[in-house]
Amino acid sequence: MKKILVPIDYSSHSDNAVVYALEMAKKIHADIHLFHGIETPEFVAMPGFMVWPSEDFTDLKAEADNDMEKYVANIRRNLSFQYPYLRNIGFSTAIGSTNLVIGQAILDQKPDLVVMGMEDKGRINRFFLGSTSRAMIEKTTVPILLVPAKARYRPIEKIAFATDLSENDLNSIHDLARLFSLYNPEILLVHVDDQLSDFHDPRTPSNQFLNRVTCNINYNKIYYRHISETDINKGLKWLTENGQVDILSMIHRHPSIFSRILDGSHTQKLAKSIHLPLLVMREDKTPVGW
Numbered sequence: 001m002k003k004i005l006v007p008i009d010y011s012s013h014s015d016n017a018v019v020y021a022l023e024m025a026k027k028i029h030a031d032i033h034l035f036h037g038i039e040t041p042e043f044v045a046m047p048g049f050m051v052w053p054s055e056d057f058t059d060l061k062a063e064a065d066n067d068m069e070k071y072v073a074n075i076r077r078n079l080s081f082q083y084p085y086l087r088n089i090g091f092s093t094a095i096g097s098t099n100l101v102i103g104q105a106i107l108d109q110k111p112d113l114v115v116m117g118m119e120d121k122g123r124i125n126r127f128f129l130g131s132t133s134r135a136m137i138e139k140t141t142v143p144i145l146l147v148p149a150k151a152r153y154r155p156i157e158k159i160a161f162a163t164d165l166s167e168n169d170l171n172s173i174h175d176l177a178r179l180f181s182l183y184n185p186e187i188l189l190v191h192v193d194d195q196l197s198d199f200h201d202p203r204t205p206s207n208q209f210l211n212r213v214t215c216n217i218n219y220n221k222i223y224y225r226h227i228s229e230t231d232i233n234k235g236l237k238w239l240t241e242n243g244q245v246d247i248l249s250m251i252h253r254h255p256s257i258f259s260r261i262l263d264g265s266h267t268q269k270l271a272k273s274i275h276l277p278l279l280v281m282r283e284d285k286t287p288v289g290w
Helices: 012-028 054-077 098-109 131-139 169-179 205-216 232-242 257-262 265-273
Strands: 003-007 031-038 089-095 113-118 144-148 158-162 186-193 222-228 247-252 278-282
Touching: 003 012, 003 098, 012 031, 012 113, 012 144, 031 054, 031 098, 054 089, 089 098, 158 169, 158 232, 169 186, 169 205, 169 247, 169 278, 186 205, 186 232, 205 222, 222 232, 232 247
Parallel strands: 003 031, 003 113, 031 089, 113 144, 158 186, 158 247, 186 222, 247 278
Antiparallel strands: 144 278
16 A cells, blocks of 8 residues: 545544544555545626636635645654654645546546545445535445544554455455555455354355465465344444454445445444444446466
């Protein structure tokens, strides 16, 4: 991992995401790029209406750049971020709709990971659930790490990956191992359904899936756990509370575990219970094999 992009809005949960990203950057020797998007309404010239002149946007952009300079300067003065290692901290700002400007920042900066904050009190902020940002998550090819407001950084020793035993999960598991390779974490593959564990039968889908993992992924710290639970949210909540997990990872696709959680009340249930960073990964349908 060479670069981490952190969209910020100067809120407390945004600040917490910055701290989390900086601690990761120190561990893996990655660069940090902070980004602030200025959301403005779109004006259309109509008779009897005044259009906001473009020079006002220029002033707004200059003010945003100045605020970011001060924010980055405060980070650089913080001694806790200077030891043992901290690479470059860059920043940029842009004016426009949230999903477009963050999407453009991803294209410009080419980060390996995007880190964003989640609000306190169990509510995920507009970056995640707003219509503009959900469109960004739909289209992005970069993993997005969502950090709850009360989550504090700790060395990443175990990552849980929620799987439905799909063939396409193999590439994502490989990407997960590569992305966090310098941590050398345990990767716990977790399958939640209402059936009893079939792990001891070599002919079952879970064992066939694990055999494919073993044959295709050269990483020796991958384990498997089946959680027998009819409610996916309850199963994942139990895991985050009892599994000594540092990050929960999911693939965003339709239909999927993640998609079902995004629907209606499922989101609120998960957001109220989860206290761990949530890593959202894209579905990778390229042929398996390296």
